[in-house]
Amino acid sequence: MATQTLDLHDLRIPKRGFEGRDTPENELIDACVRCGFCLTSCPTYVETRKETSSPRGRIYLMKAVSEGRLDIMSDGFVEQMYECLDCRACEAVCPSGVQYGKLVEPARTQIERQLQRPLWQRAIRAATFKGLFADMRLFRAMCMAFKLYQRSGVQAVVRGSRMLKPLGLDEMEGFLPKMSGRFFIPDGQEYAPVGPQRARVALFSGCVMGTAFARVNRATARVLARNGCEVVVPTGQGCCGALNVHAGDLDSGRDLMKRNIEAFEALEVDAIIINAAGCGSNLKEYGHVLHDEPEWAARAAAFSAKVRDVSEFLAKLGLVGELGELKARVTYQDACHLAHAQRITKQPRDLLKAIPGVTLVEMNESSLCCGSAGIYNITRPEMSGRLMTRKAKNALATQPEIIVSANPGCMIQLASGLQSEGATEIKVRHLVELLDESYRLAEGKGVRRRIRADRQGRRHGKAPAPIHEAAVEDKSRGEGATGSVMGMDAQPVNRR
Structure with a gap:
């Protein structure tokens, strides 16, 4: 078995260690009993067979730093904290209940506070985590520029000329998702339930989901409405902060968390619904990240307690209404952050099985990370590519017509993997899109519907604005085509 040597022997030389806030807790480190159950579930260990590339090995390194036996800025420690995908697969199989994510994320934050990155790297990180993700107007403006780049024909020219390859940017550009025709912008929309009201929920839009996957947000609202939910989309919400946290910038991540708490906490809702696994995992951990801030601790815990993945919520609520037959072979x-961090695996499968005509075929290693892991496919393309190829081959072995996932990063990664394997005819879809299509087919209609929403409401004592019809994707005519929701319009409701 391959090994990796780290200098732990000279204890006479002072070592830089963890300091200040966001230190990996010794209690969590010591929970690891080094049993090794985590090894075969860890994607980097599976690929490298290196002990230090396993959760057990990385926890040992954290313990060495905590005890002053290893310098926090040693090349081996920094490398291993960032080679990790933070997929949490180890947590799901650990008999001791080690909360690995609550170790590696503070460890990265400790590194970033002491690491002297080059100026250009610091500038990019600041522009990304403190600029784009902190201001959804800037983020959407960037996505608008991407949309223009894609739809003007420039992207086709760039890819055809391969001009980015000498710059090493061709693979990065290849992961750029197709931007939606119209973004899903939280603006106080409210969607009335179809039939008797069973619940009142708030929809978390997110950053990537609201721009590159706006169709999924709209499908989520439609499916929830079709199942008797009044859906509200509060203004003021933004990025969930997951990428900041994963990248070792907990401070800017907390700023985003606080803004989202303020946007949702006054709403009288039964649940806060999220349709992106990585975002949902982070939203559910606001309480932990803000536990040491007296002003925010209780508010964060209350927020996190209401967060539900859309599959988790619908499975418990129970689907109502007729579902149309799809006739598709699906895997x-x-x-990762749905199966491992949130322990949600049965619910999505149960929902898929509830759709008439769907044949669900399980792939090998379905829960092994696909290599997306936030921006891992950009920062660690070699390891990410190995995992992407592994996942694509496992998926293709099931001979699917559709690959279903529940996270935007996974969907982008899977599409890229299929393209590399020459299997572009296979579709990659979000679970809620199949449910939405099934409901549509039951209505006997041929186009996608649109939801009518009261965007302005009466929050400020004003009369309701004219009904705004949110555009949705129509496969026959492109993004932005319209129709009615489930054969009937969801009528606007008053704010509460």
Whole structure:
């Protein structure tokens, strides 16, 4: 078995260690009993067979730093904290209940506070985590520029000329998702339930989901409405902060968390619904990240307690109404932060099985990370590519017509993997899109519907604005085509 040597022997030389806030807790480190159950579930260990590339090995390194036996800025420690995908697969199989994510994320934050990155790297990180993700107007403006780049024909020219390859940017550009025709912008929309009201929920839009996957947000609202939910989309919400946290910038991540708490906490809702696994995992951990801030601790815990993945919520609520037959051979890819961090694996499969005509065929290693892991496919393309190829081959072995997942990063990664394997005829879809299509087919209609929403409401004592019809994707005519929701319009409701 391959090994990796780290200098732990000279204890006379002072070592830089963890300091200040966001230190990996010794209690969590010591929970690891080094049994090794985590090894075969860890994607980097599976690929490298290196002990230090396993959760057990990385926890040992954290313990060495905590005890002053290893310098926090040693090349081996920094490498291993960032080679990790933070997929949480180890947590799901650990008999001791080690909360690995609560170790590696503070460890990265400790590194970033002491690491002297080059100026250009610091500038990019600041622009990304403190600029784009902190201001959804800037983020959407960037996505608008991407949309223009894609739809003007420039992207085709760039890819055809391969001009980015000498710059090493061709693979990065290849992961750029197709931007939606119209973004899903939280603006106080409210969608009335179809039939008797069973619940009142708030929809978390997210950053990537609201721009590159706006169709999924709209499908989520439609499916929830079709199942008797009044759906509200509060203004003021933004990025969930997951990428900041994963990248070792907990401070800017907390700023985003606080803004989202303020946007949702006054709403009288039964649940806060999220349709992106990585975002949902992070939203559910606001309480932990803010536990040491007296002003925010209780508010964060209350927020996190209401967060539900859309599959988790619908499975418990129970589907109502007639579902149309899809007739599709489907395989399901477990998004890491849904399966491992949130322990949600049965619910998505149960929902898929509820759709008439769907044949669900399980792929091998369905819960092994696909290699997306936030921006891992950009920062670690070699390891990411190995995992992407592994996942694509496992998926293709099931001979699917559709690969279903529940996270935007996974969907982008899977599409890229299929393209590399020459299998572009296979579709990659979100679970809620199949449910939405099934409901549509039951209505006997041929186009996608649109939801009518009261965007302005009466929050400020004003009369309701004219009904705004949110555009949705129509496969026959492109993004932005319209129709009615489930054969009937969801009528606007008053704010509460």
